Every structure is written in structure tokens, then in C-alpha cells.
Amino acid sequence: MAAQKISAKPKLAVWKFSSCDGCQLSLLGCEDELLAVADRVEFAYFLEATRAQIKGPYDISLVEGSITTAEEEERIHKIRRQSKVLITIGACATAGGIQALKNFADVDEFIRTVYAHPEFIKTLQKSTAIADHVKVDMELRGCPIDKKQLLEVLGAYLIGRKPNLPDQSQCMECKLAGTVCVMVAKGQACLGPVTHAGCGNLCPSFDRGCYGCFGPKELPNTSALAARLGELGLDDKQRRDLFRTFNTAAAPFMKESLNYD
Amino acid sequence: MGKEGDRVQAAAASVAVIAASEGLDALLKLLQRGGYRTIGPKVRDGAVVLEDVSRADELPLGLIDDQQPGAYRLSQAKTPAYFDFTHGSQSWKRYLFPPKEKLWSAQKTNKGFEVQHDVDAPKYAFIGVRACELNAIAIQDKVFIEGDHVNTSYRERREKALIVALNCRRAGGTCFCASMNAGPKVERGYDLALTELTGKNGHSFLIEAGSEQGEKILAKLDARPATPADLKAAAKAVDQAAQSMGREMPKSARKILSKNLESAHWQDVAKRCLDCANCTLVCPTCFCNTTTDSTSLDGQNAERWRQWDSCFTLDFSYIHGGAIRREGSQRYRQWITHKLASWHEQFGVSGCVGCGRCITWCPVGIDITAEVRALAKGK
Ligand code: SF4
Ligand code: SF4
Ligand code: SF4
Numbered sequence: 182m183a184a185q186k187i188s189a190k191p192k193l194a195v196w197k198f199s200s201c202d203g204c205q206l207s208l209l210g211c212e213d214e215l216l217a218v219a220d221r222v223e224f225a226y227f228l229e230a231t232r233a234q235i236k237g238p239y240d241i242s243l244v245e246g247s248i249t250t251a252e253e254e255e256r257i258h259k260i261r262r263q264s265k266v267l268i269t270i271g272a273c274a275t276a277g278g279i280q281a282l283k284n285f286a287d288v289d290e291f292i293r294t295v296y297a298h299p300e301f302i303k304t305l306q307k308s309t310a311i312a313d314h315v316k317v318d319m320e321l322r323g324c325p326i327d328k329k330q331l332l333e334v335l336g337a338y339l340i341g342r343k344p345n346l347p348d349q350s351q352c353m354e355c356k357l358a359g360t361v362c363v364m365v366a367k368g369q370a371c372l373g374p375v376t377h378a379g380c381g382n383l384c385p386s387f388d389r390g391c392y393g394c395f396g397p398k399e400l401p402n403t404s405a406l407a408a409r410l411g412e413l414g415l416d417d418k419q420r421r422d423l424f425r426t427f428n429t430a431a432a433p434f435m436k437e438s439l440n441y442d
Numbered sequence: 443m444g445k446e447g448d449r450v451q452a453a454a455a456s457v458a459v460i461a462a463s464e465g466l467d468a469l470l471k472l473l474q475r476g477g478y479r480t481i482g483p484k485v486r487d488g489a490v491v492l493e494d495v496s497r498a499d500e501l502p503l504g505l506i507d508d509q510q511p512g513a514y515r516l517s518q519a520k521t522p523a524y525f526d527f528t529h530g531s532q533s534w535k536r537y538l539f540p541p542k543e544k545l546w547s548a549q550k551t552n553k554g555f556e557v558q559h560d561v562d563a564p565k566y567a568f569i570g571v572r573a574c575e576l577n578a579i580a581i582q583d584k585v586f587i588e589g590d591h592v593n594t595s596y597r598e599r600r601e602k603a604l605i606v607a608l609n610c611r612r613a614g615g616t617c618f619c620a621s622m623n624a625g626p627k628v629e630r631g632y633d634l635a636l637t638e639l640t641g642k643n644g645h646s647f648l649i650e651a652g653s654e655q656g657e658k659i660l661a662k663l664d665a666r667p668a669t670p671a672d673l674k675a676a677a678k679a680v681d682q683a684a685q686s687m688g689r690e691m692p693k694s695a696r697k698i699l700s701k702n703l704e705s706a707h708w709q710d711v712a713k714r715c716l717d718c719a720n721c722t723l724v725c726p727t728c729f730c731n732t733t734t735d736s737t738s739l740d741g742q743n744a745e746r747w748r749q750w751d752s753c754f755t756l757d758f759s760y761i762h763g764g765a766i767r768r769e770g771s772q773r774y775r776q777w778i779t780h781k782l783a784s785w786h787e788q789f790g791v792s793g794c795v796g797c798g799r800c801i802t803w804c805p806v807g808i809d810i811t812a813e814v815r816a817l818a819k820g821k
Binding site for chain 1: 486487488489491512513514515530531532536541542712713714715716717718719720723724734735736737738739740741749750752755756757768770802803805806807
């Protein structure tokens with residue numbers, strides 16, 4: 182998305198699929214900066230913020246949520262066709278989200294157990310990432326995404342430069358911030374060494390191991406970490422559950438969790 | 443990194459003894475009055491960190507550390523001393539070569555743009571700099587000041603900094619400075635050096651000046667001359683640290699690495715290594731960094747920042763066409779062979795001072811000394 186010609190006020194659309202809205206709210210949560218954003222882009226479609234709906238094509242589409250229904254599967258293709266740049270935001274869109282836990286289960290049985298009228302429920306067997314269906318230009322990780330990263334991406338787009346979204350480990354954020362490692366100093370379980378940086382060192386700075394909200398980092402060595410977590414006293418179920426949260430369907434996490442099923 | 447030399451004892455005036463708490467307090471006050479920002483060890487979240495210290499009672503009196511590969515714990519010592527723990531994960535590099543530093547910013551103007559460049563260089567006084575650290579600082583001096591391309595903000599901070607060194611009385615569980623000729627006794631590069639004395643004669647510090655500035659400060663302290671018994675006790679304490687060092691780097695580490703570039707052992711390490719980069723960021727000599735640019739949303743302001751980077755990331759070796767060190771085995775090999783072998787060719791010294799941080803703070807406890815031994819065995 183680098184040095185392309187940018188129209189005077191780019192049209193921005195925010196789309197929702199299967200998700201909790203938390204990532205879209207991060208955009209509203211920008212508060213002070215939101216005015217600066219509104220100054221530079223036209224909110225062409227953003228139901229959380231405005232009822233106005235301007236027709237496509239759109240310069241930037243931010244896509245939240247995963248694909249869990251046939252209707253969504255169809256809609257994402259339409260959106261792709263109308264979007265110059267498509268950016269997925271949050272763990273649902275980038276990895277299928279927490280709802281991808283169903284990928285490990287018998288969905289029909291779930292539906293029969295949970296719903297009084299299962300016949301009204303139409304859902305796909307799996308919750309999948311947007312990139313499994315259409316080409317994605319960039320992804321913003323996290324559950325929810327980090328507001329600073331969102332502003333970084335928008336700011337970079339507006340000026341025509343590459344955004345800074347390093348694929349490195351959460352540990353690097355710890356060490357840059359001067360946070361004491363909770364795994365080494367307290368023996369706590371932490372997914373930081375295999376997790377993508379970007380949250381701004383949230384959990385370890387509050388004395389908690391990383392939960393992996395930002396999904397797998399580049400080339401994650403999950404089995405080496407899982408072995409260490411075993412030495413720290415985690416049993417198979419605990420290790421499985423650790424990898425099976427918001428990014429459960431991200432390939433490296435899924436593969437590791439299956440080792441402990 | 444010199445050989446064990448004789449303690450500077452000649453000038454009696456430059457060796458004295460100060461009372462433990464009062465003496466430290468007086469020293470800290472004196473430095474602060476001289477305009478120094480005094481940085482020293484404190485305990486935060488279960489570990490020793492380096493932060494602003496204004497009084498002796500902020501120091502972690504009576505704590506010692508247990509350091510093992512991948513594990514660090516603090517506990518109460520039998521004899522309450524101020525400095526019997528060794529170092530935590532942070533080193534003075536944090537202050538001389540900060541993790542993130544703004545290099546310049548530019549503001550749009552009617553005529554074009556204006557560039558601003560401010561150096562953040564407080565006058566630091568570092569309290570409790572151990573021998574390995576002094577050697578690490580000397581290595582970063584070579585990298586940042588003594589080469590062709592001077593890092594000017596590092597130089598400014600370094601030139602202003604005052605160093606109160608410390609002789610270790612106890613080695614940490616992962617220390618191996620003795621085998622790197624980098625400790626535990628401080629040899630040079632300090633303004634003042636402390637050795638803590640506890641025993642029948644009470645709690646005090648032997649204090650030695652190592653520079654003119656150190657002499658001046660020492661002259662202002664309420665100190666008594668050191669007796670031969672004090673000097674003996676101090677020498678014994680440092681000896682004890684050397685004796686209690688449980689780890690060792692093989693003497694021929696440089697050769698072992700140079701000869702084993704294609705060893706099958708690299709695959710073995712890669713299976714265990716997380717590529718998390720902790721080892722490089724805690725290492726007091728690792729100097730790699732990257733620059734990033736940021737812009738404000740309104741496009742009026744741009745900034746360039748420098749921040750720590752690591753040879754364990756893919757981006758680090760990214761050139762036209764992609765990253766050249768794609769395998770974990772290549773990245774670990776790059777790190778350890780640079781540290782222990784090619785560093786010699788580049789800077790004339792080893793890049794390792796034996797502080798053991800990379801061993802303790804590696805989440806999976808990979809031990810640089812053990813890996814060298816394994817390579818030597820051709821495993
Ligand atoms: S707390 Fe977790 S993320 Fe931080 S350095 Fe330790 S292992 Fe890495
Ligand atoms: S390589 Fe390890 S032991 Fe050597 S100086 Fe760096 S952190 Fe310390
Ligand atoms: S050696 Fe340890 S600290 Fe270094 S990158 Fe590998 S796992 Fe991380």
C-alpha cells in the first residue's frame with residue numbers, strides 16, 4: 182500500500198463480521214486523535230459512529246470479525262471488490278477469533294444443545310479468518326487491537342509510508358520497556374516468546390504472563406515454549422488451553438494445542 | 443579487560459573507609475548536590491532493577507539472588523549487606539544507550555520544514571557498577587565512540603557519567619566473569635570503587651578513588667584511613683566471589699566457534715531456542731539498533747527514532763529479496779559467533795564479559811557456556 186496516489190480525502194469504511202465490536206470501538210476510543218483522523222479521511226461507512234452510508238469504492242476498508250456464515254462468505258468478496266486497501270483488524274478477522282473454538286468440536290451437536298430452535302441457526306462448521314477468503318493487504322493483530330497501532334497504520338497510509346508493525350516477540354516489548362520477566366522471576370506461564378508484539382507490553386507490566394492476544398509472532402517455536410511450560414508445572418490441559426484462546430485457529434497455536442488434546 | 447593486577451594501594455589518601463549507611467547517604471547527597479542524577483539498584487516486581495536512588499535506605503539491603511538458567515529469585519541473606527545480590531536483567535546500557543531515543547524531529551513550515559535535534563543527556567552517577575559492567579561499558583565505548591562513526595548522544599552521556607564501581611563479594615549463579623578476565627575485581631574505568639565490609643568490626647565500605655574527580659569526592663566524605671586489616675578483608679571478599687563462581691567459558695571459545703560453523707549442533711539449539719531476543723537485549727554489550735520513522739496524522743510533524751534491535755528477528759537480516767537468516771539455527775549461530783569469535787576481529791576483544799544475563803533471562807535457560815562446550819564435543 183506504499184506510494185500510491187491518494188485522493189484528497191480518502192474514503193474509509195469499517196465492516197463488521199462475526200465479532201464483538203471491540204476493535205471498531207478502539208477506533209472510537211481514539212478520542213483526541215479521532216478528530217484528526219476525521220479531518221483527513223471521510224467516514225464513508227462506519228455504523229458504530231455514523232448512520233451516513235456513502236457508496237463505494239472505498240480507499241481503505243477496515244474489516245473486523247471472522248467468517249462464520251454463508252452470507253458473510255459472500256459479503257466479504259463484495260467488500261474486497263470495492264476496496265483499494267483491505268486491512269483486517271483484530272484476532273477474529275486475522276485468525277478466526279475465540280469463536281474458532283468451535284473448529285475443534287461438532288457444531289451440530291453444539292447447536293442442538295444450546296438453542297431451543299436449532300432450525301433457525303445457520304452457521305458454517307468453522308470460523309475462519311478473512312484472509313482464508315479474500316486477499317488481505319495488511320493485518321492488525323490483537324484482541325482487541327491496539328489503538329496506537331491503528332493510528333500508526335492510518336497515519337502511514339495518509340502520508341504514503343510503510344507502517345511500523347514489527348512481527349517480533351512480545352519479549353522485545355518487555356525488555357524495551359524495562360519490565361521484569363514474569364516467567365524467569367516468578368515462574369509464571371507466559372506466551373510472550375511466541376506472541377506477536379504490538380499490545381505495548383500490557384500483561385507482563387501488570388505482573389501477568391502474556392495470553393497471546395496478538396497471535397503467533399514470526400516463526401514461533403511453540404513446542405520449545407510448551408516444553409518449558411511443562412517444566413514450570415503446567416499439565417497437558419493447561420498447556421492446551423493456553424494456546425486455545427483468541428487465536429486458537431492461527432496455525433502455529435492450533436498445531437501446538439492439538440499436541441495436548 | 444586486564445589481568446589480575448595489584449590493587450592501587452600506594453596513595454593512602456585514595457583508599458579510605460566510610461560507615462555503611464551514613465557513608466552511602468553522604469555520598470549520594472554529595473553527588474546530587476553536584477548535579478548528578480544518581481542511579482542504582484532497587485527491587486521492583488521481584489528483581490533488582492536500575493532506577494533513581496536518592497537515599498541509602500532505598501537500596502535493597504539484605505537481599506541476595508539465586509540465578510539459574512531461566513530462573514531468578516530474590517531472598518533474604520543471613521548477613522544484611524547492601525550489595526550482595528548481583529545484577530538483575532538490566533544493565534547500565536539502559537542509561538548510556540537507551541532502548542528508545544529520538545534522533546530528530548521535523549516540523550513543516552511555510553518555507554519547507556525545520557529540523558530539531560535535542561540530545562537527552564543527563565549527568566548520571568551510577569552506583570554499584572560491577573567489574574563485568576565496567577568491561578561492558580568499555581566495549582560499548584569501542585563500538586560507539588572509538589570507531590569511525592561516533593554515536594554522539596552516547597558519547598555525551600558517557601563523558602558526563604560518574605562511575606561508583608563495586609567489587610563483588612559473591613558470584614551469582616550464572617556468572618563467569620573470571621573466565622572472561624572481566625571480574626570480579628574492578629580494575630579500571632571508575633571514579634570511585636566500593637568494597638562492602640561486614641564482620642566483627644561492623645558494617646562499612648572500603649572506598650577507593652580511581653580518578654581525579656573520585657579523589658575530590660572522597661576528600662569531602664567523612665572517612666577514616668584504611669588499615670591493612672581493611673585492605674585484607676576487602677581482598678578476601680573479592681577472592682571469595684572469584685572462588686564461588688560456578689561457571690566457566692572454555693578458554694578456546696573463539697576457536698571452537700570458528701571451527702564449527704557447519705556443526706549439526708546448531709539444529710539442536712534451534713529446537714530449544716525461541717528466537718525471542720531476550721539474550722541480546724539483556725546483554726550489556728549488544729549494541730544493535732534500528733531506526734524507525736513516524737509521522738503525525740496531520741502530516742505536519744515527522745520523527746526519527748532509534749531503538750534496540752536484535753539479530754534474532756527476521757527483519758534484522760532483511761535485505762532486497764527477503765531475510766537472509768531464516769532459520770533459528772542461523773540466528774543463534776550469528777549471535778554466539780559474533781559475541782565470542784568475530785567480535786575479536788571487529789573490536790579486538792571478546793563481546794562477552796561473563797555476566798551471565800543471557801543465561802538467567804533466557805526463558806528456556808539456554809546457557810552460552812554449555813553451548814560452546816557442546817560444540818567443542820561436536821555434538
Ligand atoms: S514476561 Fe513473557 S513476554 Fe516478557 S520477557 Fe518474559 S517471557 Fe517474554
Ligand atoms: S553474552 Fe551473555 S554472559 Fe556474555 S556479556 Fe552478554 S549477556 Fe553477559
Ligand atoms: S537463546 Fe534464549 S533468550 Fe536468546 S533468543 Fe533463544 S530462547 Fe530467547
